[in-house]
Amino acid sequence: MKNILLLEDEEAAVRRISKMVLELLPDAKILAALASIAEGIQWLSSNPSPDLILSDIHLADGQSFEIFRRVTVTTPIIFITAYDQYALEAFKVNSIDYILKPVKKEELQRALQKFNNLSVQSPSVNIEKLLLSLQKPAPTYKERFAVRYGEHIKTIETTDIAYFYTENKVTFLVTKDNKRYVVDHHLDQLETLLNPKNFFRINRQFIICFNAITEMFSYSKSRVLIKLNPPCKHETIVSAERSAHFKTWIDG
Template sequence: MKILIIEDEEAAARRLQKMLLRIAPQSEVLQVLESIEGTLNWLAAHPSPDLILMDIHLADGASFELFRLGRVEAPVIFITAYDQYALQAFRVHAIDYLLKPVKEAELSEALQRYEHQQKKAAPDWAALLESVQGSSPGKRFLIRIGQQLKVVDLEDGAYFYTENKSTFMMSKEGKRYPLELSLDKLEETLDPRRYFRANRQVIFAMEAIAEMYAVSKSRVKVALGPEPTFEVVVSTERSPGFKKWLTGEA
């Protein structure tokens, strides 16, 4: 199995090569490339590899440009940070995606998946590009919890909140799911007739409201169900809009 590595972080590239030696000693790393330009030149001068391990963010831009130019013919395992739109698309169209820092067990599973899919049709890169670029967030998210993959419908969310710079969804059943999307992006996606942004930390659904209390003339405390571990207070600047939202005037 001849593999091309496209990775602009030298340490990450070395790690990948060491892991490949351990889990796939029969494989051959043809080259390690760190840019779109270098990759284009290499692909133009060499036969297509069997497999490409590709980082998304390269030294001179996003690797999607390689697909736009139609130069990628080999199956690809993507390497990426947490990018919500990319993760959904890659799971459908690519062999797999690996989250940095890459774990040896996950790389091994990805290589096994590559072996199993050799008889299947080639990925639809045009569909991949269309799904990743220029699209708005979907109503469903593919999330990863350890080795488990789960599809979560945003409409099942009682409320969404941030904690330690991470975003979470609390379902109506009281289950918490990590989301790879900011509250700002979620606010653009959610139905404004049903969900309200109380402050910088939380967005909640109308039906999640259990009780409300006047904290001051301009602030309202909201009790939610399932009960959160934090206090929810509609900020002063959002209170007028909150009252209109409650009565359907917003």
């Protein structure tokens, strides 16, 4: 007989998962269905370890990971999750199986078959390692741009850039000391390459650095007129659709 502990806070899900488990493992026994972290900790601290734990990640009082932080568990765990594909890789790396919500019988069968095939008990779940794996890496942004002038190539540090703009379908980079260079990227690409803390696209033609702003004025239709240093021959106005986001950006 397989003794199974279910951690799930939705009654309908408890009934549905329990029914599927017993159909797929007729000799199984659902020892308990617990809805909270507190109940999980109490039960696992005072009962013999089950053969298997089926655990939803989101319980009534928080994430079920907290249970396994506070109670050492060597029992195999199948997590029930709505996480995206990136996060699912973390479960694979940590040798923990998972089922996507809503739970489908064929997916549960696959996970239970994997459980049945285990010849030895799984090692203790390293929850800290799992949580670290689930965290998406912080985005990285360009630190310099390679530019050409004549037959020469040089690099411009991003910290030395005042703004980018387009003219006649060409993208230009302007440095803080008022030197202008052609860059190979268009503004849509630059938006993803530049740190949004420091750069903002004010309209279809300009991406500016916060430190290049010298003055700002209210303009018609809730727009903002910006004066830049070094000065630009083109008028730099935050478009109406970007004004609200711009005001949030400058407010830090």
